[in-house]
Amino acid sequence: MMQLNAMAVLFKSLMGDVSGADIGKSFELMGKGMLGIFIVMILIYAVIVILNKTSGTNKDTK
């Protein structure tokens, strides 16, 4: 029943019908997308910090 409600057309907009399911997925995309990007960025951040600490010799300063 919940699934059916989510699939239902909520209102008609400029470009067509807007469904609850699509709105829900767009917000899910926002949450998971931003979280995913920050996870990847933090992982890369950690890798850079480790690399900078462990490869101290052979400096090529910029």
Next chain:
Amino acid sequence: MSEFSFLTNGIQYMAQNPKMLVMWVIGALLIWLAIEKDFEPALLLPMGFGAILVNLPLPGVVGESGIVKWLFEKGIVASEAFPLLLFVGIGAMIDFGPLLSNPRMLLFGGAAQFGIFLTVVLAVLLGFPLKDAMAAGVIGAADGPTSILVSQVLHSNYIGAIAVAAYSYMALVPIIQPAAIRLVTTKHERMIHMPYNPKAVSKTTKILFPIIVTLIAGLVAPDSVALVGFLMFGNLIRECGKLEALSQTAQGPLANLITIFLGITIAYQMRAEQFLTLGTLIIMALGLFAFVFDTIGGVVFAKIVNLFLPKDKKINPMVGGAGISAFPMSARVIQKMALKEDNQNHILMHAVGANVAGQIGSVVAGGIILNLARIWGMI
């Protein structure tokens, strides 16, 4: 006289298809913007000429054996080869040094992707199907090849409009970003000084960085691995120190060749019946929205970070705005704004760090969108 009717067939065809004439005007406008206004001329000029080329009567270049159709099917639809190969060149052009010596800038490259996802929500509320909404959002990646690749993989109906919007707004970064930044910052915030004390970066770090980033992207967001992998492959060629000739080729001839054909190939999606729709106009507006809110996302994130930093370590929030991936234009714009507020305020290298982080952030964002689309059974 009727023996010569073949000479007038084309004119009759155009008279019956006036929308094609409108596309000629749009093509001419893009060429004018490229030449007179210097708006991303390498892409907008081929796209402008292509818009005219694909809106000529009869089969022309878009018929069954038309060259533009063939280029589109082989270079974009079948393999996404053009945008990916261009990424090798872009990777070879980028010096990640400022980011490697100041890695906290990575966070701004993440925060400044916020506009992408906000735009998807807005596009859905405007009634676009989810796949087109997701493709429209990626205009905010401020990264033409990523926008083209994602919209193609999602089979969006608006790939032409998305490419035009992505490249046009990238050229308009010097106008869009200052307005958006002034909207959410005070003069005092824009005058914050940031000392630049770069840490030494070893050659080993520079070589391992592209390899490890590819591994992380492949494990965490597998759909981003083609984009990230080709970007990082180009960067590895640059940084390894043994392939100078290949690095120069990737930065120059390879990137130039792909650019020539990418623009004219994308024009295949600028056929009048496909391009002249209300949807195209709204996609252009959504692209602008995405750029503005990407910038605001980065700036607001910097302001939030500042709440937790001591007074002498505050970040100039404009640096957050450089987290969009329009490289290097965005970093230059931020530096120009900083100097305008205070002629002794030099934040260029911080902005460059955030800007190259934005390049990584935008391809990861594109990959995550494709990942979720795959999980939801859309592709």
